[in-house]
Amino acid sequence: MRGPKMTTLRLEGIAKDFSDGAQMRRVLFPVTTEFEPGELTVLAGPSGSGKTTLLSIIGLVLRPSEGRMFFGDKEITSLSENEAARMRLQRYGFVFQQPMLIEGLSVLENTLLAFAVQGRRPPKGARQKAVKILNRLGLGESLHMQPRLLSGGMKQRASIARALIKDPAILLCDEPTSALDAESGQTVMRLLKRIAIEEGRVVVVVSHDARVFPYADRLVKIENGQIVSDTREQTQTEEVSQS
Amino acid sequence: MRTLTAFRMVVHDRSSTAGALLGVVAIVFLVGQQLSLLFGLLNYMSVLVDHSNADVWVMSGNIRNADAGNLISGRYIDRIVGLPEVKWAEPVLIGSGLFRTADGSYESVRVIGTRRPRLSLGPWQFFKADERALLDLESVTVDKLDLAKLGNPVLNQVTEIGHRRVRVRAITEGARGFQGTIVFASIDKVKEIARTPPGRYSAILVRLNRAPDSRIMARLRAALPKCSVYTTKELSYLTKKYYIANTGIGSSFGFSTVIAVLIGVVIISLTMYTSVLGRARDFAVMRAIGGRRRDIAVVVACEALIIAGVGVFVGFLMLVTLLNFTRGSAIPSFLPLFVSPALAIGAILVSFIGSSIALRVALKADPASVFH
Numbered sequence: 001m002r003g004p005k006m007t008t009l010r011l012e013g014i015a016k017d018f019s020d021g022a023q024m025r026r027v028l029f030p031v032t033t034e035f036e037p038g039e040l041t042v043l044a045g046p047s048g049s050g051k052t053t054l055l056s057i058i059g060l061v062l063r064p065s066e067g068r069m070f071f072g073d074k075e076i077t078s079l080s081e082n083e084a085a086r087m088r089l090q091r092y093g094f095v096f097q098q099p100m101l102i103e104g105l106s107v108l109e110n111t112l113l114a115f116a117v118q119g120r121r122p123p124k125g126a127r128q129k130a131v132k133i134l135n136r137l138g139l140g141e142s143l144h145m146q147p148r149l150l151s152g153g154m155k156q157r158a159s160i161a162r163a164l165i166k167d168p169a170i171l172l173c174d175e176p177t178s179a180l181d182a183e184s185g186q187t188v189m190r191l192l193k194r195i196a197i198e199e200g201r202v203v204v205v206v207s208h209d210a211r212v213f214p215y216a217d218r219l220v221k222i223e224n225g226q227i228v229s230d231t232r233e234q235t236q237t238e239e240v241s242q243s
Numbered sequence: 244m245r246t247l248t249a250f251r252m253v254v255h256d257r258s259s260t261a262g263a264l265l266g267v268v269a270i271v272f273l274v275g276q277q278l279s280l281l282f283g284l285l286n287y288m289s290v291l292v293d294h295s296n297a298d299v300w301v302m303s304g305n306i307r308n309a310d311a312g313n314l315i316s317g318r319y320i321d322r323i324v325g326l327p328e329v330k331w332a333e334p335v336l337i338g339s340g341l342f343r344t345a346d347g348s349y350e351s352v353r354v355i356g357t358r359r360p361r362l363s364l365g366p367w368q369f370f371k372a373d374e375r376a377l378l379d380l381e382s383v384t385v386d387k388l389d390l391a392k393l394g395n396p397v398l399n400q401v402t403e404i405g406h407r408r409v410r411v412r413a414i415t416e417g418a419r420g421f422q423g424t425i426v427f428a429s430i431d432k433v434k435e436i437a438r439t440p441p442g443r444y445s446a447i448l449v450r451l452n453r454a455p456d457s458r459i460m461a462r463l464r465a466a467l468p469k470c471s472v473y474t475t476k477e478l479s480y481l482t483k484k485y486y487i488a489n490t491g492i493g494s495s496f497g498f499s500t501v502i503a504v505l506i507g508v509v510i511i512s513l514t515m516y517t518s519v520l521g522r523a524r525d526f527a528v529m530r531a532i533g534g535r536r537r538d539i540a541v542v543v544a545c546e547a548l549i550i551a552g553v554g555v556f557v558g559f560l561m562l563v564t565l566l567n568f569t570r571g572s573a574i575p576s577f578l579p580l581f582v583s584p585a586l587a588i589g590a591i592l593v594s595f596i597g598s599s600i601a602l603r604v605a606l607k608a609d610p611a612s613v614f615h
Contacts, residue, residue: 052614061531061610082535089533096613100528104255105248116244117534119541162532174614 007072007169009035009058009202014067016053028053029226030067037169040196040203042216050225051206052174058204059092059172060084071169089118093163093201095192097175099155101147107134107158108143114162126165133161137191153184160191171195173205177212189215245538248529249545252522259518260550266510266597267554268561270590273503275562278582281496283575287421288486289479291355294367297333297448298455299463300478306471308485309478310337310422314443315470322466323449328459330452333363334444336430338437340405344394352393352424354383354404356433363448366415366427371398376412377429384413384427388573392424404428405436419575421486504593511550511597519543519601526608536606543602544595551594555587 016028028050035041035058043051056062057069060076061084069077071091079087088094093114101110111130115122134143137157147155156176163171173192177185189205193215196203205212213219221229253260286293292300292309301323303313323332336356341349357365359378366374370387377384383404385393396402396411403409409432418425428436430444451459455474464472473481487493519526526539562578569576 056611056614059531059614061614085530085533085535088531092533094531094613096528096531100524100613102248102252102525102528104251109247109251113244113248113529114532117529117532118538119245122244 007037007202008070009170010070011058012068012070014054014057014064014069016050016057016062017065026065027225028057028064031227032067033220033227033230035170035202035204037202038197038200039217040193040205040215041218041220042212043204043206043220043222044208044213045222046208049222051208051222053225054222055172055174055204055206058170059094060088085118089114090166091169093166093168093171095156095159095163095171095173095176097178099147099152099159099179101155101158101162103147106144106146107139107150107161110147110158111161111165114165130161130165133164134158137161151184153180153187156180156184156188157191160188164195168201170202170204173203175207175209176205177207177209182211185209185211245541246545249542250549252518252525252542253546253549256518256521259514259521262514263511263518263550263594263597264554264557266507266514267551267590267594268558269510270504270507270593271555271558271586272561272565273506274500274589275558275578275582275586276565276576277496277500277503278586279562279566279576279578280574281492282579282582283577284421284492285483285487286577287419287575289482290418290420291337291364291425292475292479292482295364295448295475296367296450297363297475298451299449299460300471300473300475301332301447301449301463301467302445302471302473302478304469304471306481308482309446310482312445312471314439314445315447317442317444317447319467319470320447323447323463326459326462326466328451328453328462330450331361331363332447332449333358333361334430335364335446335448336433336437336439337445338405338433338439340407340436342393342424342426343403345396345400345402346394348394350393350424352404352426353420353422354426354428354433354436356428356430358430363450366413366418368416368418370414370416372413374413377427379410379412380429380431381408381410382412382429383409383432384415384418385411386415386418386425388419388571389424390414405438407432407435507590508593508597511594512600515543515547515550515598515601516604518546519605523604523608524613526605527610527612530608530610531613539605539608540602543598543605547594547598547601548591551591554594555590558590559583559587 011031011033013030013032015030017024017026045051057064068075108130112122112126115126134140139157142150176188189212192203195201219231220227303315306312317334320332323329338354340354342352343349355364357363362374362377365377366384376382385396398411400411566576
């Protein structure tokens with residue numbers, strides 16, 4: 001099983017307009033930035049500030065109105081729908097605000113679905129890898145359980161396992177702690193931090209939860225569709241390495 | 244994995260699955276039952292022709308079905324047997340009369356007169372006794388299904404048809420016509436009952452030395468210019484077509500079949516639509532993590548196929564149970580072999596049609612929606 005390539009995600013003047021029927025409204029003003037591997041970036045800002053729009057564009061589920069985006073040297077701004085799907089399948093991992101596990105599939109099957117959503121058989125050893133990841137996330141006893149039987153924290157960890165099974169170069173997390181209690185939220189953030197640092201992935205977390213900020217290597221604040229601050233943080237690296 | 248996902252969704256969404264299953268079962272069972280009734284009646288329409296054991300039927304000119312011909316002259320028999328391709332030719336006489344039951348009431352019957360010793364157009368299946376019973380002049384047969392209607396006559400019971408003495412000497416099985424109760428008798432007895440002029444018959448049945456072809460049929464038609472000359476197959480088809488077109492059976496069955504299919508489609512559409520609406524978030528997640536529209540379509544199609552497969556199985560199980568239950572009863576039911584696969588394929592197609600609205604909803608699942 002290959003590990004993630006150390007690849008930078010680069011945005012050049014990415015902007016987004018939405019139409020409300022009568023007129024176009026700019027919700028994201030041109031953003032030029034880079035997301036480095038091994039770094040946990042937190043996109044923070046109030047509701048409606050444009051952070052989720054930016055995450056959606058980075059995640060190739062929303063097309064920008066202008067600007068260009070590069071994965072390493074490859075431009076990924078204008079991929080076709082199927083090319084974007086393949087890119088997401090091969091290079092991206094997603095953790096959503098709600099765990100969004102598929103009811104009916106067990107935890108293990110939900111994890112493996114990330115491999116096989118396009119119908120191909122999971123690669124050899126995928127099952128063992130999924131079991132290993134789920135064990136690592138403390139879900140070893142829940143492999144064959146239905147999602148509805150898990151606690152919120154367990155579900156979120158299962159969704160992280162689904163995101164990690166493919167060794168994605170980019171891990172995008174949308175408010176991953178908002179549906180969790182404080183303790184579960186901290187566990188998830190420690191886990192994401194470790195994934196970024198130890199496994200050299202680009203990890204981007206959208207959150208307006210201040211409890212998340214201490215885990216950020218880089219804190220990007222967005223307001224009214226514009227980046228208002230972009231700072232490198234002193235983070236809880238030591239705590240993370242110990243955990 | 245897409246198939247497994249579809250299977251798990253079908254199993255998990257029990258109420259929706261049960262609803263869609265009901266739709267498929269309704270289609271298979273209701274349409275199957277309608278078709279079995281239609282084919283049962285079709286068999287009744289041409290029952291005598293189909294069991295005549297003849298290659299060619301000669302009847303009066305311009306007939307439109309096997310039951311509505313005028314009498315023809317017996318002299319045609321000589322012309323027919325004069326052709327080298329003809330193995331034998333036998334006259335039959337079909338009349339009607341009132342059967343006197345044990346309590347003194349009367350039932351209308353069709354009496355099929357057949358000539359000894361060949362007994363062509365005679366009964367083909369017996370419940371009690373056999374065809375030798377008809378060698379006696381006053382013998383008649385009655386059918387097992389008509390026993391109650393005819394006052395439960397027993398073997399050797401003497402009664403009357405058309406005020407002529409007859410003796411019940413055999414009980415047939417499956418000799419049931421579209422136009423009512425069939426009784427077999429000797430041709431001479433039918434002449435008495437129907438009071439037909441001498442030397443005139445309802446039809447002449449012809450057996451050829453080989454299978455009928457256009458050349459032989461042309462020769463027969465040339466030899467009998469005032470007669471209708473049909474192969475058994477042609478006459479059977481003509482008779483069925485006549486009754487379907489002229490009795491309203493065709494449109495009636497067609498209408499009820501269409502209604503059954505529509506009900507099934509509506510049930511399938513609504514339940515699958517509801518199911519997919521409930522799964523919209525899951526499909527969006529699948530799209531977000533790398534699924535294409537095609538993959539979502541495969542999952543929905545697999546769901547439809549699984550439901551259709553199970554529904555077809557359950558529907559046929561119920562249909563077979565019903566057919567077994569009604570076998571041997573007065574209800575005409577017959578399902579030809581080709582109907583079952585056609586019905587199964589039809590039900591699966593209809594399931595796909597029913598799931599098409601659900602598919603459209605599933606394909607609209609927006610991967611960006613998972614970030615909201």
